[in-house]
Amino acid sequence: MYSLYDSLLAQHPRQLTSVKCAPTTIVQLHRYFEEVVLENSLNALVVESIPPAEEHTREATRIKQLVEVADRVFLFLGAGDALSQQLASKKALGCEASIIEQSTDAAKERFVVIADARFSALLASTSGQNDHSGGGDLVVWTFEPDVVYSALEYLMARVTAQHPLHSASFAKAVQLSMPKATSLQLTLGVTTKLARLLQEQAEREIAVNRIATAIRDSLELECLLMTAANELGRALNAKSCAVRVEGELVGATKTSHYFRAEPIVSNEEKAQLYANVEMVRASVAKSRRSWITDGDEISDDKTSAKAAVPLINEGRFVGLILIESDDASRVWGENELLLLHTVAEQLTVAVKQADMFAQMQLQALTDPLTGCYNRRSFEMQLEQNMQLATRMRQPMSLIMIDIDNFKHINDRTGHSTGDVALQIVADTLRNELRAVDTAARFGGDEFAIILPQANIRGALVVAERLQKRLINTQIPGYGLITASFGVASFPQHASSRDLLVLAVDRALYESKHAGRNRISLAATETAALIPPATSQVETVDIIQ
Numbered sequence: 001m002y003s004l005y006d007s008l009l010a011q012h013p014r015q016l017t018s019v020k021c022a023p024t025t026i027v028q029l030h031r032y033f034e035e036v037v038l039e040n041s042l043n044a045l046v047v048e049s050i051p052p053a054e055e056h057t058r059e060a061t062r063i064k065q066l067v068e069v070a071d072r073v074f075l076f077l078g079a080g081d082a083l084s085q086q087l088a089s090k091k092a093l094g095c096e097a098s099i100i101e102q103s104t105d106a107a108k109e110r111f112v113v114i115a116d117a118r119f120s121a122l123l124a125s126t127s128g129q130n131d132h133s134g135g136g137d138l139v140v141w142t143f144e145p146d147v148v149y150s151a152l153e154y155l156m157a158r159v160t161a162q163h164p165l166h167s168a169s170f171a172k173a174v175q176l177s178m179p180k181a182t183s184l185q186l187t188l189g190v191t192t193k194l195a196r197l198l199q200e201q202a203e204r205e206i207a208v209n210r211i212a213t214a215i216r217d218s219l220e221l222e223c224l225l226m227t228a229a230n231e232l233g234r235a236l237n238a239k240s241c242a243v244r245v246e247g248e249l250v251g252a253t254k255t256s257h258y259f260r261a262e263p264i265v266s267n268e269e270k271a272q273l274y275a276n277v278e279m280v281r282a283s284v285a286k287s288r289r290s291w292i293t294d295g296d297e298i299s300d301d302k303t304s305a306k307a308a309v310p311l312i313n314e315g316r317f318v319g320l321i322l323i324e325s326d327d328a329s330r331v332w333g334e335n336e337l338l339l340l341h342t343v344a345e346q347l348t349v350a351v352k353q354a355d356m357f358a359q360m361q362l363q364a365l366t367d368p369l370t371g372c373y374n375r376r377s378f379e380m381q382l383e384q385n386m387q388l389a390t391r392m393r394q395p396m397s398l399i400m401i402d403i404d405n406f407k408h409i410n411d412r413t414g415h416s417t418g419d420v421a422l423q424i425v426a427d428t429l430r431n432e433l434r435a436v437d438t439a440a441r442f443g444g445d446e447f448a449i450i451l452p453q454a455n456i457r458g459a460l461v462v463a464e465r466l467q468k469r470l471i472n473t474q475i476p477g478y479g480l481i482t483a484s485f486g487v488a489s490f491p492q493h494a495s496s497r498d499l500l501v502l503a504v505d506r507a508l509y510e511s512k513h514a515g516r517n518r519i520s521l522a523a524t525e526t527a528a529l530i531p532p533a534t535s536q537v538e539t540v541d542i543i544q
Contacts, residue, residue: 003109004049005124007154008140012147018138024335026110026125026139032193033112033123033141034062041069044116045177047155049076049102050083051110051127059083063097072173073097074166098170100163113151115177120148121190141194143187149178200235204339207235211346221245221354225256228343232323233258236336239304239326240269242277245311245319245351276306277322284310285317290341294331305330309340311348318351320344367441369419370426378440378448379497385438385452386497389490397459398500399449400486400508401425401466404516406445413477418445421475425483428469432462448504456489456521463487463519471517484511488522 002010009016021029030048037044046066050059060083067073075097077083111124125139142148152174160167214227225243233241239260246253257273259265283291291308304324311319321344365377373381382398389396403409403425410418422445429439429447438450451459463485470483486508494500503522511518 003124003126004111004151004154005109005126005138005140008122008124008147008151011150012142015144015147016140016142018140020136021125021139022136022335022338023127024333024338026123026137027334029123029139029141029194030110030112031062032190033114033121034066035193036119036121036190037070037114038062038065040119042114042116042119043069043071044114044119045072045074045173046070047074047076047111047113047152049109049111051108052078052083067097071177072169074100074170074173076100076102078102098166100159100166102162111151113148113155115148115152115174117177119143119187120145121187122148122151124151143190200335204235204335207231208339208342208346211343221254221350222256224347224350224354225254228321228347229256229258232321232340232343233260235339236323236325238323240273240324242273242322243319243347244277244281244322245347247316247318273322273324276324277320280306280308280322281320284308284320288312288317290337292332292337305332307332307337307340309337309344311344311351313348313352318348321347370422370441372426372429372447373438373440375440375443378438378442378450381438381440382450382497382501385450386490386500389452394453395455395489395491397451397454397456397487397489398504399451399459399463399466400442400504401429401447401449402484402508402512403445404482404484404512409475409478409481417475417477421478421481424473424475425470425481428473429466432466432469446508454489456487456492459487459489460519460521467517467519482517484508484516485519486511486522487519493522 009018034046036042037046048063063073063075063083075083077099078101109124109126111122113122114120121141121143123139123141125137127137156167156171156174159170208231210231211224211228214224225245229241229243232238232243237260238258241258242255243257244253244255255274255277257270259269259273280291288310290310291306293306304326305328306322306324308320308322310317311321321340323340365373365380367374385396388394403421406418406421409421422441425447426439426441429449433439433449436452440448440450442448449462451462454462467483467485470481473481475481486504486506488494488500488504488507490500493503507520507522511520514520
């Protein structure tokens with residue numbers, strides 16, 4: 001069956017030009033046509049078809065308002081549509097609109113036809129008309145009486161053929177509301193609104209494209225959040241906007257904000273925005289649905305119109321977007337909410353990408369067997385700590401550890417036991433070290449430990465503690481193990497990174513050469529040796 005949109009294009013190809021619009025923009029265009037009737041109290045014929053939707057509360061309210069003003073209102077709705085069910089109880093709603101049931105195929109179209117002695121207008125679109133040219137649907141609108149009359153003739157034919165019970169009343173309503181001429185003032189008013197709406201749609205598309213470009217070009221989450229907050233705030237002409245991400249994928253909670261009045265925003269205003277984020281989070285994190293407060297709902301405890309949408313990744317809440325308006329009459333439109341949801345989906349993808357990138361970085365910098373840093377990341381961290389120690393004039397120490405007779409473990413019990421031994425040693429190091437210390441698998445059965453801001457005495461204390469822990473460590477399938485240690489400190493034993501590594505490596509060699517299970521301190525000429533540790537020894541004396 002031909003839709004009204006198809007019929008009009010076939011009859012008036014020169015008078016009508018299709019325009020591609022987002023579905024939410026078409027909804028807003030539809031409402032602008034209705035507002036002409038409401039704002040000017042036109043005693044007009046209004047014929048509408050509204051596609052099915054999950055939530056029709058606003059539509060039902062506007063239809064009730066139209067019924068109170070317009071002469072006759074005819075609605076083409078699907079039998080099981082939510083709006084049809086809401087309007088079924090006409091007395092409860094105070095609605096006397098005539099509801100004409102239509103098939104599932106016809107329910108895909110949206111149109112509004114207004115016929116009055118002073119004003120005539122129509123808007124028509126249908127979903128699926130733009131399958132090969134990207135997102136959005138094609139829509140036509142006009143204020144020409146002859147095109148509006150063609151639309152009414154088509155609808156009369158459809159009603160007569162499919163709904164004969166409504167045929168007489170519909171034909172009479174059309175006869176009483178024949179479009180004659182269109183008021184220039186009314187037409188100009190609605191045309192101005194349409195132009196403004198299309199401009200806003202273009203600006204929002206630009207904002208979405210900028211955010212998408214930022215996500216494509218950068219994996220820095222803080223930068224992406226700031227871009228999203230700024231673009232949303234400007235595109236929606238908001239007083240403020242906050243974007244937050246949280247959860248396992250991002251680690252610490254991150255929040256970025258936008259204020260129209262920047263940079264003269266007070267700390268109190270910023271604190272209030274962040275407090276609102278916390279308040280809204282409790283709602284959207286639990287419901288996983290949008291949270292909306294329109295301007296007409298503001299009471300004493302609500303200072304502004306707000307809208308928030310959650311960021312959901314694989315069913316898990318990972319953040320939210322909160323937008324605030326200082327317009328006391330602000331009512332959030334479907335196209336504005338769609339923009340928020342679109343950006344939320346983009347940010348969710350960005351959070352996932354950032355997590356994947358962090359995982360790849362972690363895999364590139366860590367040893368897969370032990371979870372410690374690998375040789376490459378050890379050298380990078382040592383260089384950073386050396387530069388910081390030099391700039392701050394602070395000491396820094398390095399410990400090198402070699403598991404004694406590790407080849408014997410592999411030869412006697414197999415490489416799987418050797419792997420377990422390496423994992424146990426790595427866990428021991430992590431449990432004994434500070435958060436600022438760095439443990440790395442230097443190679444094979446060797447481990448290196450960077451101790452920022454630790455002098456030689458502190459490094460020796462750490463080495464002694466590790467030596468005692470390891471000598472009492474049981475390796476399943478093998479038994480107890482021991483390790484040899486080398487200790488060096490900057491600037492006492494070396495003045496550069498390479499010299500420090502060389503000094504600690506020589507100290508480790510001295511421990512192994514002297515019989516293993518020892519701690520050797522790097523020296524300028526000779527290494528100071530510490531006697532072997534045993535499970536019965538509680539103190540260690542340094543032999544100079």
